Amino acid sequence: MKNSQLYKGSLNTIIMKLLEEKGRMYGYEITQKVKEITKGELNITEGALYPALHKLEAEGLLDVEVEKVDNRLRKYYKLTEKGTTETVNRLAELEEFIKNMQTIVNPKLSY
Template sequence: MNNSQLYKGSLSLIILKLLEENKRMYGYEITQKVKEQTNGEVVINEGALYPSLHKLEAEGLLTVSIEHVGNRPRKYYALTEKGEAETVNRLEELTDFVKHMQLLLNPKLSLG
């Protein structure tokens, strides 16, 4: 991911939202989906992704299953029920945050 602290602080939510939409994904697939959806503007590196995935798993928001693809094991991540609820909560918080930031950064918009 680029050096922006905004993106770094949003990585967990990005992961949760992708898993909400796609049901289950493996790490490389997550990185490629983010890159694709942002036209290459946001790149998540493994050094940021896997600690976030492990933290979300430790919080009980993700489950992990391992499947063998060819000769290699592949870890798939999916939301737990708690993860589904937390995704909704975090998205609502982000929506409120963005709305308040828009009011602060563009005060003329709030007068209309």
């Protein structure tokens, strides 16, 4: 499932979920955490990650903090209050979508 179209529609929710759990993260850290969690099955490219982060920031869902680390500036992203609320909503929506997809793909297992 490497770089599948299926996860691209969920990228914002994935980012928001990680930030909800970790508090704040920088871009490369997000990509590596997703790779670790999925045992290398999902690889988020910089070309997908940074536009998503910028969009979430523009929507008021993320704040950015810039810190100097090893003589370089690093941007850390964290959820705003609005972002925290929206994360709950998007996760509920994603769970419902997954449940519906499971029902379609394997109706014998549905409850």
